[in-house]
Amino acid sequence: MSDKPKLAMYWASSCGGCEIATLNIHEHILDVDAVFDIAFFPCIADFKIKDVQGYPDGYIDVCLFNGAIRTSENEEMAHLLRQKSKVLVAFGSCAYEGCIPALSNLTTREATLNTVYLDNPTIDNPNRIFPQPVTEVPEGTLFLPVFYHTVKSLDQVVKVDYTIPGCPPEPHQIWAVLQAVVTALTQGVPLPPSGVVGASNVAVCEECPRQRNVKKIKRFYRPYEVVPDPDICLLEQGLMCLGIATRGGCGALCPQVGMGCRGCYGAVPGVEDQGAKMVTAIASVMDVGKPGELDEVKLEQEIEAIFDTIPDPAGTFYRFSMAHSILRRTRVNGYDRG
Amino acid sequence: MAEKQFEPLIIGFTCNWCSYRAADLAGMSRAKYPPNIRLIRLMCSGRMDPEFALKALRSGADGVIITGCHPGECHYLEQNYKALRRYLLLRRTLKQFGIEPERVRLIWASAAEGARLAQELTKAVEEIRALGPLSWHNVVAADGDRPLELQHLEEVAA
Numbered sequence: 001m002s003d004k005p006k007l008a009m010y011w012a013s014s015c016g017g018c019e020i021a022t023l024n025i026h027e028h029i030l031d032v033d034a035v036f037d038i039a040f041f042p043c044i045a046d047f048k049i050k051d052v053q054g055y056p057d058g059y060i061d062v063c064l065f066n067g068a069i070r071t072s073e074n075e076e077m078a079h080l081l082r083q084k085s086k087v088l089v090a091f092g093s094c095a096y097e098g099c100i101p102a103l104s105n106l107t108t109r110e111a112t113l114n115t116v117y118l119d120n121p122t123i124d125n126p127n128r129i130f131p132q133p134v135t136e137v138p139e140g141t142l143f144l145p146v147f148y149h150t151v152k153s154l155d156q157v158v159k160v161d162y163t164i165p166g167c168p169p170e171p172h173q174i175w176a177v178l179q180a181v182v183t184a185l186t187q188g189v190p191l192p193p194s195g196v197v198g199a200s201n202v203a204v205c206e207e208c209p210r211q212r213n214v215k216k217i218k219r220f221y222r223p224y225e226v227v228p229d230p231d232i233c234l235l236e237q238g239l240m241c242l243g244i245a246t247r248g249g250c251g252a253l254c255p256q257v258g259m260g261c262r263g264c265y266g267a268v269p270g271v272e273d274q275g276a277k278m279v280t281a282i283a284s285v286m287d288v289g290k291p292g293e294l295d296e297v298k299l300e301q302e303i304e305a306i307f308d309t310i311p312d313p314a315g316t317f318y319r320f321s322m323a324h325s326i327l328r329r330t331r332v333n334g335y336d337r338g
Numbered sequence: 339m340a341e342k343q344f345e346p347l348i349i350g351f352t353c354n355w356c357s358y359r360a361a362d363l364a365g366m367s368r369a370k371y372p373p374n375i376r377l378i379r380l381m382c383s384g385r386m387d388p389e390f391a392l393k394a395l396r397s398g399a400d401g402v403i404i405t406g407c408h409p410g411e412c413h414y415l416e417q418n419y420k421a422l423r424r425y426l427l428l429r430r431t432l433k434q435f436g437i438e439p440e441r442v443r444l445i446w447a448s449a450a451e452g453a454r455l456a457q458e459l460t461k462a463v464e465e466i467r468a469l470g471p472l473s474w475h476n477v478v479a480a481d482g483d484r485p486l487e488l489q490h491l492e493e494v495a496a
Contacts (some may be wrong), residue, residue: 115443198470272393276392283426289419291410291419299409310430312434314431314434314435317431326396329435329477330435330436332477
């Protein structure tokens with residue numbers, strides 16, 4: 001290999017969308033190729049783990065790590081790549097805060113495996129066979145990674161230098177970050193301070209062109225129930241939008257096409273728990289209960305009736321940030337695990 | 339020997355204008371309530387960020403009690419209505435995390451209701467005591483590295 005800086009990109013528990021988003025920087029990928037040597041990138045180049053194990057520590061200059069930590073293999077790879085990389089980037093929502101995989105923290109590992117290996121209508125598993133970490137066969141012993149109870153973010157298992165949020169991160173943001181790294185590596189400019197890069201420091205609403213008035217919500221609608229007005233704030237129309245509690249940087253792409261923000265860029269700076277902020281925000285804009293209007297019992301009933309139109313509050317408010325939430329997971333099995 | 343009674347740790351968030359004064363009045367008039375509650379004074383129950391409750395529960399509290407002025411009597415006009423809505427939505431969310439909603443409670447009390455607040459707090463403490471310890475720090479800390487034990491599968495409601 002040449003003496004060009006080394007780039008790696010690895011997927012742990014993820015969907016592969018982050019790789020696609022990275023390749024989506026279009027012709028800039030040629031610049032990336034011109035500046036970097038690819039040291040490890042299972043999606044586009046044939047490397048094996050033993051190649052990485054053979055590198056000296058800190059050999060990889062920048063490693064973009066996407067995907068959450070779901071299995072022992074994910075965790076091993078996180079430790080290996082941390083050891084071999086100068087700069088480790090938590091790339092995308094899964095590595096940053098758990099994302100969709102971490103929604104399974106709202107249930108148990110057993111229930112998750114039951115769904116996957118037994119209960120789906122298309123599953124035929126009469127012997128109830130589940131993957132086992134260790135299996136003895138005549139030819140020897142077979143090993144599979146251990147499936148963890150709790151999905152974790154990358155920074156919960158190794159030290160992370162930078163975080164690029166998004167599900168997936170927007171290509172123009174990826175390119176901006178790569179450019180900053182390239183400048184730093186080629187011109188000796190210092191790297192930006194650790195933390196979140198490739199995103200803005202304000203909420204999605206700041207980037208959303210929809211018109212905002214006073215929010216007075218009488219009930220929520222599922223996206224299929226209404227055709228939203230194209231110009232007015234979606235939340236005002238009763239469509240769940242997490243833009244108010246979500247970091248910007250995406251350009252408010254979803255609200256612009258009539259879909260409420262899903263919250264994929266995570267909490268805004270200074271906020272620890274995106275879901276708690278959504279609870280605050282949603283409760284604040286409900287149009288129910290003026291002083292002296294209703295008695296206390298009736299008031300509570302009316303509020304509950306509105307909340308009934310939000311079918312899955314935890315899954316909605318923590319859709320992307322479960323692993324980073326304050327509570328992190330649901331309590332298991334009659335609350336007796338200690 | 340009798341087993342030692344479980345003493346829950348409860349964080350109380352009280353509003354400055356009514357319920358904190360009610361708690362004060364309870365103290366001055368020697369109305370007793372259990373010492374399990376640690377009160378934190380907020381300017382208004384509308385200042386009660388759900389994050390406060392989550393942090394308390396994660397950090398070892400077994401319950402959270404929010405107190406505020408009666409509806410219609412808020413010093414800041416209608417912020418206690420927001421507190422009520424947040425509290426109800428928070429309880430729904432907590433349920434999905436496997437936390438009994440009864441661990442988080444909302445009590446209205448005016449500055450004159452010292453005795454009633456003491457009564458309500460006592461009732462709440464006993465009900466949270468009956469739920470047993472929450473031990474959230476153990477739940478979060480204990481996960482992640484146990485091998486599969488699939489012989490004893492059981493369905494657990496999500």
